[in-house]
Amino acid sequence: MSVIELDRVETAPVREVQAPKLSFFRTLRFRLMLSVALVHAVLMGAFVWSAVNQQSAAIRAELRNRAHSLITLMAVASTNALLAEDLGSLAEVTARVKRQPDVINGAILDVRGDVLASTDAQQVGHYLRIPPRGSAVGGLHRLELEEQVRVAGQRVGTVLLGMSTRHLQSELAATRDEGLLFILLALVVGSVAAWGVSLLITRNLYTLMTAVRRIGRGNLGVRVDLQPNDEVGLLGGAFNAMAESLQRISEQAQSEHQRRTDAERLACVGELSASIAHEIRNPLSAVINSVKLLDRPDLPASDRAQSIAILNTESLRLQRILNDFLDFARIRESRLVTGDLSALIEEVAALIRQHPHAGTVKVDIQCDVRPCLVRHDPDQLRQVIWNLMLNGVQAMPEGGQLQVRVRCRARTARVSVTDTGCGIPVQLLDKIVRPFVTGRKQGTGLGLSIAQRILMQHGTTLSILSHVNVGTEMSFDLEVA
Ligand SMILES: Nc1ncnc2c1ncn2[C@@H]1O[C@H](COP(=O)(O)OP(=O)(O)OP(=O)(O)O)[C@@H](O)[C@H]1O
Ligand SMILES: [Mg+2]
CATH class of the missing domain: 3.30.450.20 (PAS domain)
Structure with missing residues (x-):
């Protein structure tokens, strides 16, 4: 009787539930042994008496x-x-x-x-x-x-x-003593025999228990080899059938998952290529047209100067699109360290206040604990906060209030960036974190997707709450150090 492993099929990591430790006196073995020994002793006692x-x-x-x-x-x-x-x-x-x-x-x-x-x-x-x-x-x-x-x-x-x-x-005393000795002997022999019998019965149960634990750890290739000549043997057969179908379902699920991932990846690549093509088509057309114009020898000096200006801005736009895309494509692995979140936010806020779009926007920072120590990659988190704050000020061309709040709790710190700007239209809200989705004329549509990818590397995601013409709140949690 043993546990056989077929080809090892590991599913997603499974959290192992610690099996409760059973004291010897509560085991089936002990109970079986005790009951057989007691019956033995009572019968022998009655006989001797x-x-x-x-x-x-x-x-x-x-x-x-x-x-x-x-x-x-x-x-x-x-x-x-x-x-x-x-x-x-x-x-x-x-x-x-x-x-x-x-x-x-x-x-x-x-x-x-x-x-x-x-x-x-x-x-x-x-x-x-x-x-x-x-x-x-x-x-x-x-x-x-x-x-x-x-x-x-x-x-x-x-x-x-x-x-x-x-x-x-x-x-009479000699007969009684002999009888007692007999009872004692019967108890010992009965216990040993009962122990042997209980071992035989429970051995298969222990084999099954080991196999169930392995299945619980995600190894679906486990089978038991029990002869189907008693109830436990039949249970072993039922276990094997269950493991078989679990393994089949798991393999189907894995191949389905692989198929979907491949399809999603292909769709994503297609969508991304279409977005890049769309983004660069306009500035590229402007560049081509300007070059064609400049090629004409009879072009008036004023038109020539305008074409050169267009060439200048559009090629710069192309360069920015390319740089943003490279930033997006090359987001490196996060290197988490412990640092003060409030100091980092103050640092970004100081830069935002000097940004040309900031205008009359009032930037306010609120941090309930200082320092608020969290696990983060400082460069990457600086970029996330910058992107969120910049979006906020860009949503308030007429001015308004931009508030960054940090609430430090026992396990997490919640960061929220709130503005009183134009808000995000409902139809845009669902896809706002996808690359190249933008609602601004000058936007590339990569700011939020970069932020989302970085946050995911920190084990968190962006929550967005927005009402058109009222304002927007973007928030996320970080693990407190
Ligand atoms: N706080 C906000 N208020 C209103 N709309 C917002 C806000 N944040 C983002 N948006 C909308 O979401 C769009 C996508 O934002 P995202 O930061 O990803 O790209 P972008 O700002 O357009 O371009 P960039 O790549 O330069 O950041 C924005 O164009 C804007 O329409
Ligand atoms: Mg942006």
Whole structure:
């Protein structure tokens, strides 16, 4: 039983969920083992208890029978001696009784209760209380019996016999100890057997668990090799079928994604080429026309000067378009460092205030924490803020207010650039960050797309909120250092 890896198919990085750590006492293995061991112990306990009880009853019955036979023999053996008051013969009877195993005492009494002979010589001649007729008093360690000796229905004496149950007790204790040992042995053997069985059952489950974890980590090529001869084996088959279809779906999704990316890339290249062609067509036509005019020898001096001026501005425009496009195309990887955002904004604001378009625009900076330390690429972020502020002042040719606000929070700092300008028409809003989309005559339409690309490299994007003739707010978040 093992986990097989087919061709490794890694999907997008998957966040691994940490599997909860299971304590040994909560595992299926332990529970299975415990239940088997407990059942084993209870059954063995019941069996041993019943065996000890049966043996105890049998030993007791045997002792009682032996005692009864012995006292009957004593009574028979002492009848004639009692009639003849032959103390010597009576003493012989008690002496014989004393030699029997387990006998504690034996005594022969006359009708009055005086001891005529006894295994305990000190009792002879003394009165001994006779227990009720036919009684057998069983103390913890002794069994006492009494038998009347009768001749023609007349009581001529009484025999007493006391037997020790100590032997019986020790035999029972030995049986009980043996039983306990047996239970203990059964517990150990049962636990070991249960452990083996639980290992067999749960081994396949662990194989499945490992495979599920690998799938969870994104490796969809994992399969399990389990024999389908029990429920877990069938589950393994279902798992393989699931992994198979997951892998197929993932491969389809990947190829679909690749196809779409290629198509989007092609469309983007086409759109970009069309935009560049559109941007350079007008200035290029102006340049060509001017060159044609200048080629005419009869061109008046004033027209010649105008053509040269056109050549000058249009070639400069072409150069600017080319430079902007190169800036856009060559945005380098961001090199993030920790720095003060408020200082950087103040720096850009100082330059914007001197810009010819700034006119009567009032530039206001608000920063709730200074310094506001964020992770950023200073050169690139300077360009983003410049582009946003410049768009703001260009949207307010008649003057207005441009406000840059920085709100520093625990994890992020939010930068927002707000103006009271013309606003962005709804039809332009959706595509405003695409390259070469512009609403201004002199614009290239690259400012916002450059800003968006740089911000994406910082792990954030531009949010735009705008109302025509009211104003525009452009904002983004940065990670606080
Ligand atoms: N704050 C704003 N208020 C109003 N319109 C705006 C604002 N910001 C951008 N726009 C509109 O979005 C268009 C695209 O802006 P973007 O900065 O990308 O290019 P541009 O300013 O036209 O050219 P440039 O490449 O020189 O920046 C602008 O032409 C303008 O119409
Ligand atoms: Mg711009």
